[in-house]
Amino acid sequence: MSRPSSSRPCSARTNTGNLFPSLQGFVFTEKLGSGTYATVYKAYKKTGGRDVVAIKCVLKSGLNKASTENLLREIELLKKLKHPNIVELYDFQWDEKYIFLIMEFCSGGDLSRFIRTKRTLPERVVKKFLKQLVSAMLYLREHNVAHMDLKPQNVLLTSSSNPTVKIADFGFAKHMFDGDKESVMKGSPLYMAPEIICQKTYDARVDLWSIGVILYECLFGRAPFASKSFQELGAKIWNDKPVELPYGVNISEDCGDVITRLLQRDPDKRITYEELAKHSFIDIEHSPSSSSLQKAVSVVKDAVTEDTKGNYSNAIKLYCESLEYFMPAIHYEKCENKKEALRKKVKEYMNRAEELKKMIRPKKDSEMRRSVSSDPMEELLDLSKDDEELQAALKVIKAAEIEESNEEYEKALTHYELGLKTVITYLKEDSNSRRKKLLSKQAQVWMSEAEKIKSFLDVSHLNTNDTSGQEEMEENEHLQTGTCNLQ
Structure with missing residues (x-):
């Protein structure tokens, strides 16, 4: 619940001479970044578990009417939006000088810095990030929220080892229902959809274009329409020539397809959120989430029922279908003991599926x-x-x-x-x-x-090999080696 800070508006001086704002109950340790009217600091709580947080300090004197509306909108939305891939707002306070947004701390920095450091990212890593990004966007769609300013700078990474992406900065976001149109120019030009720049009217589908630009930049190291001026950018975007993928870069057919379908200049031809979720490159249904285990258990119960009834062919199909949910469930689980227990159960189910295959195999008569x-x-x-x-x-x-x-x-x-x-x-x-x-x-x-x-x-032909542990191990290896380390 929001409340005013009881601390007096003052600043704390560090051993480097930098001045930090002061907020009762927190110790500021370093500056993480700054914008037009706000600066973000890393801090920790003085009591309890001394949890690390990010505190966005908004200088009241720097706010005009538009920026005040943006800030209030951001607070309103973040109070309601709770998703593993959206930065969480823990609390907000204020004093005579600042408004403080106390938020989840993401130690991996932002995706923009990550791309600059690595130049290009492996498709496997990009696919993992994209699934998480799309999962968050589908959640926003369920709540009729459009972000309006998706860009790598607003996508944070939770850590330097096996990171999770988190969407941040909802200052331009707003509630948009199907059919709603917007006419105020919002966002960052390089990631703006053509209809914002050239038509000035748009709807929630602009976020799909921005996702396409982010995907392109992750894979190829630059945005598809990098320009020296806004006029040049407009000319490039509003061109009839289809968006081309860089020659000689090796990406899968599915990956190339999702990029070109996101970067359709005509929003009516652009891939929809529903199509994006089901696209074979993303397949949100089988992505690691809190519901993966529940889905796996539901399917495997049906498999056991069919097995008991003697409907062996159906049982085999269901056992194998459950594997498609068990694999992401194992990846999502953080406790190693629970991971191992899940792996053992999965092996039992897959061994049973193999036994049933042998049982229904036509015999040499x-x-x-x-x-x-x-x-x-x-x-x-x-x-x-x-x-x-x-x-x-x-x-x-x-x-x-x-x-x-x-x-x-x-x-x-x-x-x-x-x-x-x-x-x-x-x-x-x-x-x-x-x-x-x-x-x-x-x-x-x-x-x-x-x-x-x-x-x-x-x-x-159904696969009964329990590759859940292997896939997870390979993914962690990609994220922790020199190829893709956040540090």
Whole structure:
């Protein structure tokens, strides 16, 4: 709850001679950055756990009407917005000279400094950051909030080791409902959508363009329309030529697709928030979050139920689907003991899925090697000497039986289905009672075999390897080595 500070408006002098504001209960340690009317300091609480915080100190005398409105809007929004990828506002206070916003401290600095230090970022790291950024933006959309000033300087990193991104600075943000339009120019020119610069009317889709510019800059080390003047920037942005990716830079097809769809000059052609969340490069549904474990448990319960009922094919699919939620759940979990316990459970489920695969695998049927005298196929071929089309269909099915015996399941299924198509047609019209009776009986056997093969093929490709720990380890390695260290 907001309250005035009981401290008198004074400043504390450090051993370096710098003057810091003073706020009761906190010790200021260093300056983190400054803007037009505010300076941000690192500080810690004098009592309790001596938690480290960032305190944004806004000089009242520097506020005009517009900046006062921005500040009040930022406080109002941050009080309500609680998301793992949005900087948290713990409290705000004021005295005669300053307004203090006491906020979450992010020791990794901002994304802009990170990019400048590393020039370009590996796609794997960018993908992780982008997922977190999109997750926060979807949360804002749920609350009808548009940020309006997304840029690397306003994306903070929590630490120098395996960092999480946090969106900050909501001074230009506002509530925008579907259909709402804005006409006041807001944001930073290099990251502004074309409709802001050239049309002066826009809606919440401008944030999508800004995400595209940030993604581009992370991967290629510069913004797509870097310019020396505002006029030059406007000319580049409002150009019919599609945004081009730098030649010779190796990125995946999915990554390139999401960039070009974000950087569509026409907002009506730009990828939507819903499409962005489902895009294969981002796949928010399977990103690490507080709900990942809950989703995994729900799916695996259904798998166990299907397993118990003997619906093994469905059970295998569900066991494998649960892995897609268990992997991000393990990554999200901070406690090593809980991580290890989850890994063991996942291994149990995946081992069971492999057992079920073996159980439904079509068996080599010894009866397929019958003697000629007892083989129904030979009798059917003999009864169909006068019909070349039926004979051809039966020979195709015979080939399928051999292929099944040799575990060539895809070929066998194709030939079963091809032969059965003709056989079923003949069963409707056949006047030979002996042949029709035998053909009907065998058709049931062949359809059963085809169904077994189909069920097996549906699940045989599903991955049951528990790679959750390996993926997490690789990701941490990328973030901690010289290639991508924040320090």
